[in-house]
Amino acid sequence: MSSRNIILQRLRNRTGGELTAPECDFSVLKRPDWSTAERIELFEKMIESVHGEVHHCTSDSWIERLAEVLNTRGARNLMVPNEHAIGQAIKASERTDLPELLLYDEPIESWQLHLFNEVDASITSTRGGIAETGSLILWPTPDEPRLMSLVPPVHIAVLNASEIYTTFHEAMLAQNWAAGMPTNALLISGPSKTADIEQTLAYGVHGPKELIILVIE
């Protein structure tokens, strides 16, 4: 008999007999209806508590703020999505104070070393935020691959204030995740960190050292 069948049979022929599933009441996860302003405020407080940096912008001002953020850090380049409106807007802005723009348009195998060693910053979209935990929701796509938000030392994320949910529970139900999940879905809450050495926090252990959120209000 295959291991699969051995295991399943042992579970099915349980000597203790059939088990009954208890009711699960999820209401403890629900929060009152907060206003957008309250959600933004909490989101900001929570993500800043884990070292995320929030900038409040408008749909007119965010690229200018992006340029400032990059310039203060001396970034030599910025990886942008090619097709997403964010990438389109940055390219169309033709600002001279932006660093060199890079695209992630080849399979990783062909330029891995370059991605790991030469890219200073990346910018991606988000599918919303979560106020209670200060989290960003990302569903990487061919236009914004998985490593874009992981490998460069600075990750900049654009978040529409109107898409900040109160809780993870609310977000997954509102966006009907159960209907189908992407290859990879992520919650990102702050830059990469570790406390494995004597509980001392250090940032950027494997992923980005900085996470910057441009909240578009």
Add this chain to the structure above:
Amino acid sequence: MSDPIKVYPSKPQKVYYFGTCLVDMFYPDAGIAGVELLEREGIEVIFPQGQTCCGQPAYTSGYHDEARSVARAQLDLFPEDWPIVVPSGSCGGMMRKHYPSLFKDTPEATQAAEIAGRVWELTDFLLNVCHIKLEDLGEPVTVAMHTSCSARREMGVAEVGPALLGQLKNVNLVEQVRPEECCGFGGTFAVRHPEISGAMVEEKVGTLVDTGAREFVTTDCGCLMNIAGYAEKNGKPIQGQHILSFLWERTRGNTGGQS
């Protein structure tokens, strides 16, 4: 899933008193103090002379047959519907929480469960059933308190001791670091793992001494013999008492009880 919420009975005329074997042999003063406090509240105390031990030492050591035979010998001691009060969170916890599972699938199952539902830790009973009001007649003193793990977690009475001490106007209750941490007694644990138990009581005594108090009180005689015994053996400047002795001594006055 949650522990059932405690529903306190209204104040009864009588209670059964289960003294516990440690109190019986080593700390009868504490047992008497509990009786006096109850009587002062106008409650008649019935002490079944047939009582011995709740069975816990054998139970926690895994000898459930032996625990059951000892526990079974206690079941017929409480025939009337009166509450059963116990001057110990540990023995109270055994009877209230573990008797039902110990007697599961036995002829005594119903009786054991019925008895379990009537068991109260004594300080909890004084505060929340008798609504005791204590008048402090003692000199000003600073004390620390150690609530036993079973009183805290099985009987849910962590707030009770401090509330009772809080009624005493001349008593300054100070809190040690990590008040909720075990003192290291744990019954046979102290003998099976003496070094670990020793390390635990060493730290417990250290935190108690660090409060500046020179006296501590506790809900359970196991903790008392562990903590006070360590302090005595190692010359640490703190002495202990069962909380019932402490409460009785400070409130009895000259006319009080007979102990």
Add this chain to the structure above:
Amino acid sequence: MSDITAQSHHHIDVREFHPRAHAAIHNPKIRQNFRKAMDGLMAKRKAAFEGWDLETLRDLGANIRLKALSNLPDLLEQLEQKLTENGIKVHWAVDGDEACRIVRDICMARDAKTVIKGKSMVSEEMELNHYLQDQGIEALESDLGEYIVQLADETPSHIIMPAIHKNTGEISELMHEKTGTDLSNDVEYLTASARQQLREKFMNADVGVSGVNFAVAETGTLCLVENEGNGRMTTTVPPCHIAVTGIEKVVPSLEDVSALLALLTRSATGQHITTYFNMISSPRKGEELDGPEEVHVVLVDNGRSSIYQDDELLDTLRCIRCGACMNHCPVYTRVGGHTYGTTYPGPIGKILMPHLIGLDEGRHLPTASSLCGACGEVCPVKIPIPDLLVRLRQESVDGDRLHPAKVRGHGAKRSTGEALIWKGWAWMHASPGIYRLGTGVAAKFRALQPSKAGAWTDYRTAPKLAAKTLHQRMKERGQ
């Protein structure tokens, strides 16, 4: 490393608990490192749950886990079907050895020489690293704590913070000796050095091996909780990803995950959420430019289906591996993780490991507890750990004829001498007359009480018999 409690696990005899406890207790560094760390973790957990109805949330966590377990075989089949539909290959292993062989075979089919690992306690349980090394495949840990522990050729001393037994100075010396970094107490520098070393390894690894925190049956999704990003690297950069998981990790729905995640990270490290919550549902698809081309899941039984048979022991399988029980355990805090000599230390280890290694080998584990209940009080899924410890104590001495022992290796701790003592004790305490006579005589002759009472009086004075028992005094009062 002079710390004798921290041995490489090929040589560990679980039964040698006492000597390791002795060494740890007398090692001030170990004591200090753990005390400091556990105090911090307890305070953070408390703060993280402020404002929550924690009891209700824990009830929900427990109910979700019970719901999943009550339907375990069906859920596993549903999970398998969904994963397969998503393009993920599913394997089943009855024990650790079979799981190791499955991983090896996947590696060999790809001609893989190097494996990079994200944190996985199941792979520790399988002793995967040593197995692969023996097969000529390099397996390198990438979680910083696991990396440190691997450099030292040790095992994790905590399931969430593997290197918690070491302080910065010790880690600096270790990294200096093994990797040539400068000696430094600057944690940023040490972390940056590890980042550099491991980035090379991520790029060159043929296979990434990770654990799984939750496997979602309804969508075929593997969820991983982490802070460092090494888990994302491990599951994204190498061309092949193998996830190993215990069969009990499956939950019915994504909604269940939202509740368990809220409990897990707050219980573990006092974080509202970890930096990354990584949900993987398929290998690289169509136009996608990164991610592994192959994803495998190994569903590992290794004793779990035995635990599953019994209604009481079943609760062990609710565990979501947060480590809160060890953070709050006064015994763990004194002796540290290595004293247990088992993959999972602390309270959860004491109730889980006897099933994995047998109660004969693990006979001391259930006794190493004062039954203080701190573990059960903080468990996010309300596992009644103290009750399970008592159950295993009973099993280890075959102490209940009404409920015969079931766990492999039961009865190993039963000795005729001890059994006789308890029989005598029971006889006396079940006979009120004899009890009163005995205690009365003891009180009368209390002057003869010995001042020494075994191990008790190594640390404490002996308790003093009273002049009269409570029975006698109540009788005198006419009661």
